[in-house]
Amino acid sequence: MTQAKLIDGNAFSAGLRDEITARVHEIRDGHRITPGLAVVLVGEDPASQVYVRNKNKRAAECGMTSFEHILPADTPERHLLTLIEGLNDDPMVHGILVQLPLPRHIDSQKVIEAIRPDKDVDGFHPWNVGKLAAGGVGLIPCTPLGSMMMLRDHLGSLAGMKAIVVGRSNIVGKPMAHLLIRENCTVTVAHSQTRDLPGEVRAADIVIAAVGKPEMIKGDWIKPGATVIDVGINRVAAEGGKTRLVGDVDFAGAVQVAGAITPVPGGVGPMTIACLLRNTLTAAARLHRLDIPEAHPWN
Ligand SMILES: Nc1nc(=O)c2c([nH]1)NC[C@@H]1CN(c3ccc(C(=O)N[C@@H](CCC(=O)O)C(=O)O)cc3)C=[N+]21
Numbered sequence: 001m002t003q004a005k006l007i008d009g010n011a012f013s014a015g016l017r018d019e020i021t022a023r024v025h026e027i028r029d030g031h032r033i034t035p036g037l038a039v040v041l042v043g044e045d046p047a048s049q050v051y052v053r054n055k056n057k058r059a060a061e062c063g064m065t066s067f068e069h070i071l072p073a074d075t076p077e078r079h080l081l082t083l084i085e086g087l088n089d090d091p092m093v094h095g096i097l098v099q100l101p102l103p104r105h106i107d108s109q110k111v112i113e114a115i116r117p118d119k120d121v122d123g124f125h126p127w128n129v130g131k132l133a134a135g136g137v138g139l140i141p142c143t144p145l146g147s148m149m150m151l152r153d154h155l156g157s158l159a160g161m162k163a164i165v166v167g168r169s170n171i172v173g174k175p176m177a178h179l180l181i182r183e184n185c186t187v188t189v190a191h192s193q194t195r196d197l198p199g200e201v202r203a204a205d206i207v208i209a210a211v212g213k214p215e216m217i218k219g220d221w222i223k224p225g226a227t228v229i230d231v232g233i234n235r236v237a238a239e240g241g242k243t244r245l246v247g248d249v250d251f252a253g254a255v256q257v258a259g260a261i262t263p264v265p266g267g268v269g270p271m272t273i274a275c276l277l278r279n280t281l282t283a284a285a286r287l288h289r290l291d292i293p294e295a296h297p298w299n
C-alpha cells in the first residue's frame, strides 16, 4: 500500500497568514483600522502561557494589535467579567479570546456568554453556536474552520461523502458536525457510548478525530483511501524522560491505509491559530462595515 498524502498544516497556515497580512495592510492603509485581538489567560499553566504567547506573536506578524491579559489563578469571577465588559466596549479590540480551561471556581459558560457575540472569535457564544446550527452568518470556531479548509483544499466538494466525527465537544465535535452537514456530508457523531466504534469509523470517507485520547483510533479502523483529520494534541512520555506530541490517531498505522492525513504536530494546530487571526480580521471588517471578502460568509 502506498503511503497517505500528508496534509501540511504548517504550509497551509503560512499561506493563510500571508493572505491575512495583505488584507490587514490594505485596511490599515485604506481605512486607518488595525484589527485588534485580546487574549485573556487566568492562571499560570505553562502550556497555556506558551499558547497565548504564540497567538500574540502570530497576530503581531500579521500586522494586528494584540492585547495580553494574564490574571492570577485566584482571580474572582466578577473581576474577569469586568475585564470582559471593558474589552467589549474597547474600540481597539475586535476579537476577544478567553483561554480555556478556566480555574474551577469560575463558571466558563457565564464567561463565554459575557463576550459580545460579534467579538467572540472562538465562536463559542450561544449566538454564534445558534448561527452555525441554523445556517446563518456568525463566527465559526477556529479548529473546525481550519479542519474544513484543509478538507476542502484536499477533496474539493464533500457532497455525498460519509463523515464521522469522533468526539462531541462544544469546541470541536459539535461545530465540526454542523460544518460537515453544511457541506452535504452524511455525518455520524461518535462518542464514549458509541457501539462498535471501529465499524463506524471503517464506513467513513472522512474521519475527524477529536476525543483527546492519545493514538486511540487505530490504523486498521481506517477505510482505505479515507481522509483523516487528527485534531488531538496529546503530550505523552517518550524515551529519555522526554515528552512528545501525538494525535488521537495511531499515525504510523493510519498513514499506511488513509488517502491523506494531517500530522501532529504540524496539522490542525497551526490552522487553529491562523483561523483565530482570520476570525479577528472578519470581526474587525464586520464591526466597521468594511466590504472585504472576509466580512462575508465563508464558502
Ligand atoms: N478559548 C480557547 N480557544 C482555543 O483555541 C484554545 C483554548 N482556549 N485553549 C487551549 C486550546 C489548545 N489550542 C491550540 C492551538 C494551537 C496549537 C498548535 O499550534 N500546536 C502545534 C504544536 C505546539 C507545540 O509544540 O506544543 C502543532 O500542532 O503543530 C495547539 C493547541 C487552542 N486552544
Ligand SMILES: [Mg+2]
Binding pocket: 191, 192, 193
Ligand atoms: Mg465522552
